[in-house]
Amino acid sequence: MGEIDTDSGNWRFAALAVLVAAVVLLPQFVQNAFALDIFIRILLFSFIGVAWNLMGGYAKQLSLGHAAFFGLGAYTSTLMQxxxxxxxxIGMVAGGIVAMLASLPIGWLCFRLRGPYFTIATLATAQALMLIFLKFRDFAWGAEGTTIPNLGNSPLMMQFESKAAYYYVVLGLLALALLITWRIERSWMGYYLVAIGEDEDAAEAIGVNAPRMKRDIFMLSAFLTALAGTFYVQYIYFIDPNTAFNLNISIEAALVAIVGGIGTLWGPVIGTVLLETTSTLLQSWLGSSTGGIQLTVYSLILMAVILWRPTGLMGLFNEAWQRYLDRKPARMRTSP
Incomplete structure (x- = not known):
């Protein structure tokens, strides 16, 4: 009986180590502020996509209301500051806790629905919160919003003079989300979530407590999304309801995961790299002279992936890797 060759595993570990080193050292070599801004946004939406993927990817509860938690995190930390x-x-953690608590009644209402009805209910929740904060002029500055006081280089207040510092903050957030997802993916919780996503009734029939599992993963997803909200308003030094509860945040979180591959660890990251880079570069090159062209290209990429690779780009990469392994001689894969 042969022993599985570890060459492929070592190669993948080495490739991952090189990638991590490149990502960590990138700000030391890229000094252009515009380029760093693109990388920061890629990391940010990767983080949001990974947070959404816990709920929408593994459990297949397709939420379009994660902007609610993004906004709650942003407003909580800003009000405290x-x-x-x-x-x-401190406000970032407090905002995450507020989002977790808010996810309980939101989940209690929305989880009574399934399929597109659940999606519409989560969307309506986020929009309702935006309308509420639009009216809170005395409490939360209303529709006008407010600027966050610029304290210069004040790391304790999450304000930095260089974009590189913001880069490392959001990189740390993404690493945290990937670590949490990796642990869940390989735990009993991950298997339960996949079972719920495939067939909730069948999962309950074999003893899975589906309501509790969905509640717990919804709380975790909400907590992580709220952290992104705090980071974003600190990065742009401004907050208003249209920014904090923007529908595009919910849609972007879902799209990057779908394009990259839902229910996979690296899917949201790969989807974000493709979509955000394409969108940002097209907008930069074309500006407003050809209005809507970047959105058109964005849509074409999305349709192409959904039509030809419904498993996302991760499915394509996995198939290519499997073909590579299949072509290796048998003596390279096994040893006597």
Whole structure:
């Protein structure tokens, strides 16, 4: 009986190590502010996509309301900073807790529905929160929003003079989300979520507590999404309801995961690299002279992936890797 050759595993580990080193060292070689801004946005939406993927990818509960948690995290930390001079680092965690608590009644209502009805209900929830904050002029600055005081280089208040510092903050957030997803993917919870996503009734029939599992993963997904909200408003130094509860955040989170491959660890990251880079570069090159062209190309990429590779880009990469392994001589794969 042969022993599986570890060459392919070593190769994948080496490739991952090189990739991690390149990502960590990138700001040391890229000094252009515009380029760094693109990388920061790629990392940010990768983080949001990974957070969404826990709920929409593994459990296949297709939410379009994650902007609600993004906005709650953003407003919680900003209110604490401006009204009580509390560091956004603390406000970030507080915003995550607020989002987790908010996910309980939202989930209690929305999980009574399935399929497109669940998706519409989550979308309506996020839009309702945006309308509420639009009216809170005295409490949350209303439709006008507010700017966040610029304190210069103040790391304790999550304000930095260089974009490289913001890059490393959001890189740390993405690493955290990937680690959590990796642990869940390989735990009993991950198997339960996949079972729920495939057939919820069948999963319950074999003893899976589907309502509890969906509640717990919804809370975790909401917590991580709220962290992204805090980071984003600190990065742009401004907050208003249209920014914090923007529908595009929910849609982008879902799209990057779908294009990259839902229910996979690296799918949202790969999808974000493709979509965000394409969108940003087209917008930069074409500007407003050809309105809508970047959205058209964006849509074409999405349709192409859905029509020809419904498993996403990760499915394509996995197939290519499997073909490579199949072509290796048998003596390279096994040893006597």
């Amino acid at each position: 401006i009204d009580f001079n509390i560091s956004p680092w």
